[in-house]
Amino acid sequence: MISLKSNFLSNTGISGSCSPFSAKQRGLVPKAPTSLKIVALNPNREANGSVLMENTLQEIRDGAAVLNTVAGGVRDVYGEDTATEDQFVTPWSLSVASGYSLLRDPRYNKGLGFSDKERDAHYLRGLLPPAVVSQELQVKKMMHIIRQYQLPLQKYMAMMDLQESNEKLFYKLLIDNVEEMLPIVYTPTVGEACQKYGSIFGRPQGLYISLKEKGRILEVLRNWPEKDIQVIVVTDGERILGLGDLGCQGMGIPVGKLSLYTALGGVRPSACLPITIDVGTNNEKLLNDEFYIGLRQRRATGQEYSELLYEFMSAVKQNYGERILVQFEDFANHNAFDLLAKYGTTHLVFNDDIQGTASVVLAGLVAALKLVGGTLADHRFLFLGAGEAGTGIAELIALEMSKQTNKPAEETRKNIWLVDSKGLIVSSRKESLQHFKKPWAHEHEPLKTLLDAVNDIKPTVLIGTSGVGRTFTKEVVEAMASFNERPIILALSNPTSQSECTAEEAYTWTKGRAIFASGSPFAPVEYEGEVHAPGQANNAYIFPGFGLGLIMSGTIRVHDDMLLAASQALAAQVTQENFDKGLIYPPFSNIRKISAQIAANVAAKAYELGLATRLPQPKDLVKYAESCMYSPAYRNYR
Numbered sequence: 001m002i003s004l005k006s007n008f009l010s011n012t013g014i015s016g017s018c019s020p021f022s023a024k025q026r027g028l029v030p031k032a033p034t035s036l037k038i039v040a041l042n043p044n045r046e047a048n049g050s051v052l053m054e055n056t057l058q059e060i061r062d063g064a065a066v067l068n069t070v071a072g073g074v075r076d077v078y079g080e081d082t083a084t085e086d087q088f089v090t091p092w093s094l095s096v097a098s099g100y101s102l103l104r105d106p107r108y109n110k111g112l113g114f115s116d117k118e119r120d121a122h123y124l125r126g127l128l129p130p131a132v133v134s135q136e137l138q139v140k141k142m143m144h145i146i147r148q149y150q151l152p153l154q155k156y157m158a159m160m161d162l163q164e165s166n167e168k169l170f171y172k173l174l175i176d177n178v179e180e181m182l183p184i185v186y187t188p189t190v191g192e193a194c195q196k197y198g199s200i201f202g203r204p205q206g207l208y209i210s211l212k213e214k215g216r217i218l219e220v221l222r223n224w225p226e227k228d229i230q231v232i233v234v235t236d237g238e239r240i241l242g243l244g245d246l247g248c249q250g251m252g253i254p255v256g257k258l259s260l261y262t263a264l265g266g267v268r269p270s271a272c273l274p275i276t277i278d279v280g281t282n283n284e285k286l287l288n289d290e291f292y293i294g295l296r297q298r299r300a301t302g303q304e305y306s307e308l309l310y311e312f313m314s315a316v317k318q319n320y321g322e323r324i325l326v327q328f329e330d331f332a333n334h335n336a337f338d339l340l341a342k343y344g345t346t347h348l349v350f351n352d353d354i355q356g357t358a359s360v361v362l363a364g365l366v367a368a369l370k371l372v373g374g375t376l377a378d379h380r381f382l383f384l385g386a387g388e389a390g391t392g393i394a395e396l397i398a399l400e401m402s403k404q405t406n407k408p409a410e411e412t413r414k415n416i417w418l419v420d421s422k423g424l425i426v427s428s429r430k431e432s433l434q435h436f437k438k439p440w441a442h443e444h445e446p447l448k449t450l451l452d453a454v455n456d457i458k459p460t461v462l463i464g465t466s467g468v469g470r471t472f473t474k475e476v477v478e479a480m481a482s483f484n485e486r487p488i489i490l491a492l493s494n495p496t497s498q499s500e501c502t503a504e505e506a507y508t509w510t511k512g513r514a515i516f517a518s519g520s521p522f523a524p525v526e527y528e529g530e531v532h533a534p535g536q537a538n539n540a541y542i543f544p545g546f547g548l549g550l551i552m553s554g555t556i557r558v559h560d561d562m563l564l565a566a567s568q569a570l571a572a573q574v575t576q577e578n579f580d581k582g583l584i585y586p587p588f589s590n591i592r593k594i595s596a597q598i599a600a601n602v603a604a605k606a607y608e609l610g611l612a613t614r615l616p617q618p619k620d621l622v623k624y625a626e627s628c629m630y631s632p633a634y635r636n637y638r
C-alpha cells in the first residue's frame, strides 16, 4: 500500500496513509479555509505500484486537484464527495493548503495565475490584486525582471526565489528559455553560487547529512517531506566543478543538477532529492569563515568516511527501495572511483563526472566523425587530466572502439594517451600511479609537458579534463592545427574560468579550423567574417534523459552498455543543419525531445539486459518517455 504524504500534510496534521474511516467520517469536504483535501483512490488495486498508479499519484503531487481522469479512480472532492463508500476501501488523502497558505506553497502557488473561480473556491479573494494573468505572461514578466539584473549571481538568486515561491513558473520559464537560463541555474553561475552559498541562502533546498548524523541517517531521510523519491543527487563537496573543496556549500550542485532532471528530463520535482554529505572540509578559507555553514573540521577519511557512506547508501535503499537512483556528483577522484565500484553492484548508482561526461563526449566524437571522417579507431586521443572525467571518457571510447573493431579494450586503449600533472602517463611510472590511471600507462619515453606530448603523439583529438584553466596554450593549439586539417579540441573543465581555453582562442589559433566544444558555454565567435558557434559538451545532455530512462523502466543497475546507448541517441540528434555550422551537439532548445530519445534508448538496453523491472515493456519507448514527463503548465484547481 502506498502512503501519500506531502509537506502540506505535516502542516495540517492529516495522515496520508490508508485510513480506516469512511469518506464522510473523515470529512472530505473542506469546512474551513485552512485546508482542502484530495482523496486518491487506488485505480488499480491489484497492481500496486503500477505505472498507472504512479502517474496518478504524480498528477496529484504535481498540482492537480482535477483528478477525475484516470479510470474514475481518483477524484477531486473539493466541495463534493462523489465517491461511493465502497470506493474508499484503500484511499489516500492529500491535503492541499488553501487561502494564504496556498499562496505560500511553491508547488501549488500560481500567483496572479489563479482564475477568479479558483480565487473564490480556494479562499484567495482579496489576497491577490484583481488582475488574472496567463502563465505565459508571468514568464514574460519574470524574464523581463531577470534580464534587468547585471550580474549572473543576481539572476541566479532571482531564479532560486522563483523556485521557492512558484515551482511551475520556475520550470516553465527554465524550459521555455533553456539556452538563456541554463548558464544561470547551472554552470558557470552555480559555481559562484556554491562559493558564496553560505551567505546567499537562508532556506534549505536539500538534505544535509553530516558526521553529526552518524547512526541516524535513516531518521534524517525521513525528515524530508516528500516520500516518493526517485532520484537523489549527492555530493560531499570535495571537488565542486573545477573549483575544488567547497565543503557543505557544494549543495548548490545537487540542487542545480536536480532542477535539470526536471526541466530537461521531465522527472517530477517532488521525486528529486538533493543531498550534501558533510564530512568536513580542507578548505582553510571556509574553515576560517565565520559564516561557513558546514562542519568546522578537516575532512574525515578512511574508515570514518566509508562507514558514513555505507550507512547512507544502506539507509537510502532501506527507505526508498531497490529502484532509487543515486547520482554521485563532484566527489574527489580518490572517493569517486571507489564509491562507484563499491555500490555499482548493489545499488542503482551513476557517477555523472565519470560516466555522464564520458557518454556526452563520446556522442560528440561520434558526431564529429561526420565532419572529419574515419572511424573512432582511426583517431588518436590525447587528454590533459587523468581524473574522473579523463579516464571515464577514455574508457568509454576504448569500449566503443572495441565493440566496433572486435578487438579487446587492452588493444583499443593504445590509441588513447593521458597527460597528468607530472607529464605523459607512461609504463615507467606504473608503480606510482593511482589504479584508475594504470590502464593508460603505455610504453613510451617520459614526456614532461602537454606541448611535448602533442608534438610527439600528434593527436587528432585533444581533450581537457584537468580542472585547470588556460592550459591549452597558443603553442599547444597551434601545434594541433599544424598536423590536423580540422583539429577536434574539447575544453571540458568547468566553470568558464577553468576552461582549458576559450572558444575565441580555439578558433583564432586554428584559423577557424577547430571543431570546438567546451564544458561551460561560450558565445559564438566571429573569425575572419565567419561565425563559429561552439558546442557545449556538458553531461547535462545526458544525465536527465539517462535518469529518466532508468526510472521509467524500473532499472535496478547501471551497465556500461546503457552509457553507449545514451551516447548513440544523443549523437543521432545532431542534424545536417548543426553539422553545417560545425556543431557536434544539437542545441539545448530541443533538449526535452533529446532526453526522451536518450531515455528510450537507455530503457531499451535495460530491458535487453534484463535489468528493467517495470513490465511489460512499453511498445513505444519514446512515446512512453514523453508521456512520463513532468509538465510545468498550471493545472486548474476546481
Ligand SMILES: O=C([O-])CC(=O)C(=O)O
Pocket: 187, 240, 241, 242, 330, 352, 353, 493, 494, 519, 538, 539
Ligand atoms: O556540472 C557541470 O557543469 C559538469 C560537471 O559535472 C562538472 O564539471 O563537474
Ligand SMILES: [Mg+2]
Pocket: 241, 329, 330, 352, 353
Ligand atoms: Mg560534476
